[in-house]
Amino acid sequence: MQRKLTLILLLTGLCCYTLAHVETIPFADMTAKRICVELWDTDGDGEISFEEARGVTDLAGAFCLRLLNSPSTFSELQYFTSLREISPRAFTDCYHLRSIALPSSVQFIHEHAFSSCVQLEEVQIPTSVQRLGQSCFFRCTSLQEILVPPSVRDSIPYQAFAYCSELQRATIEANIRIIGVRAFHECSRLLTITLPFTTTKVCNDAFTGCPEIRQIFCRATTPPEYDGNVFDPRVLSNAVLFVPEGCAEAYRQANGWSSFKFITETFE
Numbered sequence: 438m439q440r441k442l443t444l445i446l447l448l449t450g451l452c453c454y455t456l457a458h459v460e461t462i463p464f465a466d467m468t469a470k471r472i473c474v475e476l477w478d479t480d481g482d483g484e485i486s487f488e489e490a491r492g493v494t495d496l497a498g499a500f501c502l503r504l505l506n507s508p509s510t511f512s513e514l515q516y517f518t519s520l521r522e523i524s525p526r527a528f529t530d531c532y533h534l535r536s537i538a539l540p541s542s543v544q545f546i547h548e549h550a551f552s553s554c555v556q557l558e559e560v561q562i563p564t565s566v567q568r569l570g571q572s573c574f575f576r577c578t579s580l581q582e583i584l585v586p587p588s589v590r591d592s593i594p595y596q597a598f599a600y601c602s603e604l605q606r607a608t609i610e611a612n613i614r615i616i617g618v619r620a621f622h623e624c625s626r627l628l629t630i631t632l633p634f635t636t637t638k639v640c641n642d643a644f645t646g647c648p649e650i651r652q653i654f655c656r657a658t659t660p661p662e663y664d665g666n667v668f669d670p671r672v673l674s675n676a677v678l679f680v681p682e683g684c685a686e687a688y689r690q691a692n693g694w695s696s697f698k699f700i701t702e703t704f705e
Contacts (some may be wrong), residue, residue, distance in 0.1 A: 453599060460486045462513050468533075472499060490516040496527045507531035509556075511537040523550045525570065532556060535579075541565050546573045560621025564588045569683035571596055576600040584611045587633075593620045604628060611635050616643045632656060634669065634681075639693075641665030648672065654679045655688075674698050 450531040464470035473485045475495050479675045480486075500507060508531070508582070514520075515538040526546040528534060534554045541547075541563045548570035555575045562569075562613075564586045573596045574580065580601045585593065587606070598604065599622040607621060607633035621627060623646035626647060633658040641664050644650065648670045655661070656680050668676075678686050680699045685702045688694040 442620060460488065462487060462516055464513055466508040466510045468506065469511045469513060472503075472508070473513075485513075485667055487516055491519050492520045494521070496520065496524050498524075498526065500528045500531055501526045504530055504532050507533045509533045510536050512536065514538055515540050518542045521545070523547060525549055526552070526657060528554055530554075530583075535562070537564050544568070546570060547643065548572055551574065552576055558648055569594055571595040572597065572599070573673050574598050574601060576695055580604050582606045583608070585613065587611045591615065592617050595619060596622065599623055603677070605629070607631070609633055609636075614638065616640060619645075622646050628652065630654065632661070634658065636661045638662040638664060639667050641667065644668050644672070647692050650675055650676045653681065656681060658684050660684075660688050660691035667693060677701060679703060694696045 457501060466685050474483060475556040476499055477485060477489050477507045479489055507648040511534065518540045520542055522539050522545040523543055526549045528551045529549050530553045532555055535558050537560055540570055543563055543566055545568045546566060550570065552572050552575040555576065555578045558579045558683065562585060567590055575596050578601060581603050582605060583598060590612045593609065593613060594617045596619045597617065599612055599619050601624050604624045604627050606629045607627060608631040612635055613633055614630065614635055614637045616636065616639045618640045619642045621644050622642050625646060627647040627650055629652045630650065636655065636657045639661050648669050648671045653676055673696045677699045678688065679701055682702045685700050687702050
């Protein structure tokens with residue numbers, strides 16, 4: 438009987454240890470862990486549990502201006518599932534940050550949330566996100582590709598992706614109506630742009646400073662309003678503007694779009 442009781446106690450202890458171990462988030466980057474423990478370790482065990490992560494509703498300035506003391510990866514952010522917003526300047530000037538995984542609960546990425554994250558190579562905007570703030574990815578000079586999902590509505594705001602000098606491909610899915618002023622300004626290596634059928638206006642300087650653009654896929658059947666100086670003259674002369682079937686003539690007659698030398702109805 439005593440041996441049986443001892444075995445039960447040992448198994449119970451093992452189960453408790455295993456459960457505690459499973460509930461603890463394993464961080465890949467110790468700098469990310471240290472910051473999270475400093476701010477959100479409510480039980481003082483030196484770890485962040487999934488429950489503690491779920492209790493965080495606002496990042497505030499936790500990672501802002503960390504400069505050279507920023508984490509290099511932060512995939513564990515995906516477990517902070519009570520976050521509805523990435524606050525203004527949440528990760529501004531996190532110079533070492535290369536990758537991050539946003540939780541599927543996020544609906545709004547605020548202004549300057551990731552501005553000047555100069556080593557950020559990849560970020561997936563969750564399909565829960567409905568709004569982007571001004572300059573949210575401003576001067577993310579290592580980003581190479583961006584996909585704006587259809588959950589994002591209304592506009593790509595002012596300077597949202599400006600000065601992303603390594604960006605080569607930008608795909609914007611349906612429900613965006615306006616490409617804002619300087620939205621992709623000075624993305625000097627940008628090669629391909631895809632604009633959705635919902636686009637109604639492309640604003641001044643949206644793609645100026647992007648001389649390498651070679652392909653523009655504009656899926657709008659009615660030519661969007663072309664507000665001011667949208668593309669560099671070099672792009673107007675060299676890039677191919679792809680439009681929906683039966684719409685090429687409308688684009689050839691439309692203000693601004695008529696300046697493109699090459700307009701074709703062939704899509705990808």
